[in-house]
Amino acid sequence: xxxxxxxxxxxxxxxxxxxxxxxxxxxxxxxxxxxxxxxxxxxxxxxxxxxxxxxxxxxxxxxxxxxxxxxxxxxxxxxxxxxxxxxxxxxxxxxxxxxxxxxxxxxxxxxxxxxxxxxxxxxxxxxxxxxxxxxxxxxxxxxxxxxxxxxxxxxxxxxxxxxxxxxxxxxxxxxxxxxxxxxxxxxxxxxxxxxxxxxxxxxxxxxxxxxxxxxxxxxxxxxxxxxxxxxxxxxxxxxxxxxxxxxxxxxxxxxxxxxxxxxxxxxxxxxxxxxxxxxxx
Amino acid sequence: xxxxxxxxxxxxxxxxxxxxxxxxxxxxxxxxxxxxxxxxxxxxxxxxxxxxxxxxxxxxxxxxxxxxxxxxxxxxxxxxxxxxxxxxxxxxxxxxxxxxxxxxxxxxxxxxxxxxxxxxxxxxxxxxxxxxxxxxxxxxxxxxxxxxxxxxxxxxxxxxxxxxxxxxxxxxxxxxxxxxxxxxxxxxxxxxxxxxxxxxxxxxxxxxxxxxxxxxxxxxxxxxxxxxxxxxxxxxxxxxxxxxxxxxxxxxxxxxxxxxxxxxxxxxxxxxxxxxxxxxx
Numbered sequence: 317x318x319x320x321x322x323x324x325x326x327x328x329x330x331x332x333x334x335x336x337x338x339x340x341x342x343x344x345x346x347x348x349x350x351x352x353x354x355x356x357x358x359x360x361x362x363x364x365x366x367x368x369x370x371x372x373x374x375x376x377x378x379x380x381x382x383x384x385x386x387x388x389x390x391x392x393x394x395x396x397x398x399x400x401x402x403x404x405x406x407x408x409x410x411x412x413x414x415x416x417x418x419x420x421x422x423x424x425x426x427x428x429x430x431x432x433x434x435x436x437x438x439x440x441x442x443x444x445x446x447x448x449x450x451x452x453x454x455x456x457x458x459x460x461x462x463x464x465x466x467x468x469x470x471x472x473x474x475x476x477x478x479x480x481x482x483x484x485x486x487x488x489x490x491x492x493x494x495x496x497x498x499x500x501x502x503x504x505x506x507x508x509x510x511x512x513x514x515x516x517x518x519x520x521x522x523x524x525x526x527x528x529x530x531x532x533x534x535x536x537x538x539x540x541x542x543x544x545x546x547x548x549x550x551x552x553x554x555x556x557x558x559x560x561x562x563x564x565x566x567x568x569x570x571x572x573x574x575x576x577x578x579x580x581x582x583x584x585x586x587x588x589x590x591x592x593x594x595x596x597x
Numbered sequence: 598x599x600x601x602x603x604x605x606x607x608x609x610x611x612x613x614x615x616x617x618x619x620x621x622x623x624x625x626x627x628x629x630x631x632x633x634x635x636x637x638x639x640x641x642x643x644x645x646x647x648x649x650x651x652x653x654x655x656x657x658x659x660x661x662x663x664x665x666x667x668x669x670x671x672x673x674x675x676x677x678x679x680x681x682x683x684x685x686x687x688x689x690x691x692x693x694x695x696x697x698x699x700x701x702x703x704x705x706x707x708x709x710x711x712x713x714x715x716x717x718x719x720x721x722x723x724x725x726x727x728x729x730x731x732x733x734x735x736x737x738x739x740x741x742x743x744x745x746x747x748x749x750x751x752x753x754x755x756x757x758x759x760x761x762x763x764x765x766x767x768x769x770x771x772x773x774x775x776x777x778x779x780x781x782x783x784x785x786x787x788x789x790x791x792x793x794x795x796x797x798x799x800x801x802x803x804x805x806x807x808x809x810x811x812x813x814x815x816x817x818x819x820x821x822x823x824x825x826x827x828x829x830x831x832x833x834x835x836x837x838x839x840x841x842x843x844x845x846x847x848x849x850x851x852x853x854x855x856x857x858x859x860x861x862x863x864x865x866x867x868x869x870x871x872x873x874x875x876x877x878x
Contacts, residue, residue, distance in 0.1 A: 433807050453807040484803055492803040495792055500815040501867075502855075503784055506847035508870040510840065511776055513847070522765055522773040524877040526714050526734040532878050533814040534781040539874030542867035549855045549863055559791065560852045566787035566794070567848075571841045574783075574830045582830055586782075586823035589789040593820030596805040597813050 319343055322473075323374030323404070324381045325396065326350075327358045327367070329436060330409045331383025332444020335363040337477050340446065346373045348399075349441070357441045371399035379469060382408040386547040390415050397423055405466040407473075411493060411544075412551040413457040413486040421459065426466040429486060430456040431493075432479060439541055447478065454479035457486040494555035498548040499563060502556075504538025505545070507531075600624055603754075604655030604685070605662045606677065607631075608639045608648070611690045611713060612664025613725020616644040618758050621727065627654045629680070630722070638722045652680035660750060663689040667828040671696050678704055686747040688754075692774060692825075693832040694738040694767040702740065707747040710767060711737040712774075713760060720822055731759035738767040775836035779829040780844060783837075785819025786826070788812075 321344040324331045335345045339362070347364035348371055349355050358367050366373055374380055380400055382389055388396075389410045400406055407428045410416045417429040434452040436443065454474035458467050467483075474481050484492075511527075514520040549556060573582040602625040605612045616626045620643070628645035629652055630636050639648050647654055655661055661681055663670055669677075670691045681687055688709045691697045698710040715733040717724065735755035739748050748764075755762050765773075792808075795801035830837060854863040 433809055435810070452809070455803075455807060482803070482806065484799070488797075488799045488803055491797065491800040492807060495795060495800070496804045496808045496812045499791075500788060500811055502851040503788060503848065504815055505867060505870040506844060506851055507781060507784060508873050509847040509850070509866070510780075510843045512869070512873045513843070514776060516769075516772065518765070518769045519772040519776070522736075522763070522769055523777045525763065526736060526773060527777045527878060528714055528733070529716065530781055530818040531777045533817045534785055535870075535874055535878070536814045537811040538867075539871045539878075542864050542871055545867040546860050546864045550858075550860055553855050553858070557852065557856055560848070560855075562791045562794070563787060564845075564848065566790040567784065567841070567845065569790070570783040570787055571838065574834050574841075575838055577831075577834070579827050579831055583823050583827045585790070586786060586826040588793070589786040589816075590820045590823055592789050592793045593816055597808060597816070597820075 320379050321346065321377045322379045322381065323348065323377035324364060324383055325374070326383040327354065327363045327441055327444065328383065329439055329443035330432060330434070331381065332358065332361070332363040332441060333434070333446070333448035334381060334383065334477070336444055336446050337449070339365065341476055346377055348373050354441045361441070361444065363441070363444050371395060374399055375401060377401060377404050379405045379407070379473065382406065384408070385543065386410050386412060386551050390419055390551055392419070392423070400424055405469045407470045411497065411548065413489045415551050417457060417459060417486045421461045426463050428456060428458065428462060428466050428470045430454060430470055430474070431489065432474065437540065449474070450478035452479055453482050455482045455484060455489055457484060457489050459486065490552050490555045494552055494559045498552055498556050499559040501537050501540065501545050501548065503563065504535050506538070508535050508538050601660050602627065602658045603660045603662065604629065604658035605645060605664055606655070607664040608635065608644045608722055608725065609664065610717060610720055610724035611715070612662065613639065613642070613644040613722060614715070614727070614729035615662060615664065615758070617725055617727050618730070620646065622757055627658055629654050635722045642722070642725065644722070644725050652676055655680055656682060658682060658685050660686045660688070660754065663687065665689070666824065667691050667693060667832050671700055671832055673700070673704070681705055686750045688751045692778065692829060694770045696832050698738060698740060698767045702742045707744045709737060709739065709743060709747050709751045711735060711751055711755070712770065713755065718821065728759065730755070733760055734763050735760035736763045736765060736770055738765060738770050740767065771833050771836045775833055775840045779833055779837050780840040782818050782821065782826050782829065784844065785816050787819070789816050789819050
């Protein structure tokens, strides 16, 4: 693979992890961060060779990765837009693609909307780690305005980090992530809320004492980063609300099987969900 | 601790694990299993010193543990009832306590209803493992008919396996497990059902391809043992149906915050659930 000078805007979990991997592949990495303290920490951790709070740092880059939280990505600062080299390939890592693409296809001719699907519970400049993307999906959502050569550049970069490259349209992406990534946050948070709002004190105290691995797993994403949970809801609300409707229908069916004592039917359903899960996880 | 001759009825995950730990503590363990093939496997694995499909095997035991699935526990076979030594302390490991206690307090004078709260995804005679109960809750639900000395015997046994001993009433237990152990199965299964019933083929195919660790965790218990999912529903349906009502109210609140674009409120709620979870997990 051709060696690049790659700019990364934001050196949090995703940006920092990309920075570590790209350097290991021989690329030159320039990181632009918002605060001096983050620049210092990112330098200590070696997340990029060159790190600054000055946008000038990305001036000579041939690829720039916008590794920013959704709000800064969807409502980008003027300073950010002006700092991007016109000839560079630009890509993002946002978990919602339609509003990103709608915004950015007007802002830069070589913008490629993409979403590396890797995560840990950690965030910030301390979170970046090697090989975060290995064997994980990296979804790109090109449309008719997307530059084909730019798409190939991003594809090669994703593949060089070990990702499974997938392309689809932004609409399909946003619907799929609403279902498997965003909805789980709210159904998991709802479970925590239900335990917390249990009015019988004896029950709620015992519940909290005996909560075990099953509860821990089911509530993990509902106890995650609140800012991320808000950003998803904000920028993918239409698709998420559709999944609430589907989900409520499923919940209602299970409730009905239980209240009507349809044990054979319940068993069939649970056999089905067991089978489904093992088919694709 | 005094050494006992302990009978275990059923050498699946829980029974087999108890058998392994008790032998390591110097007790004599007698296992009664339903099928010859299970007896052979259980012998190979050393789950008990004496193993048979003949109920006579438990005749001289001073403690007998009913490590049976809920249906066999709540509707016990005559052969089982007749085989229990009248002077032995009897306990069970069922995940629902009220129907168990209602049944068994009439069947044996030294019955103690209890529930060791440990699990893995494995079941059957191959599943038993050492130290399954270490630092895990073991909840007993005595009532006014429970023999105090028998309760102490079960308590000492649970503590000797490293469990955290908790006593409460059966009603409170069943409500708490409905909330943190049973409800999660159906909300998790509902998520799998929603993905499976997604009508847009492109979306459902992509969703299955990119489903990641968050989805995996949230759906783990919904992809578990169907028989267990049915047994919980069957024997704890009243409490489970109450939790559906509470849970739906929580889901509705999250949906409303999203549809009304109440981002500050949503952030507060997610901060709350994040805090709650870290407080007790």
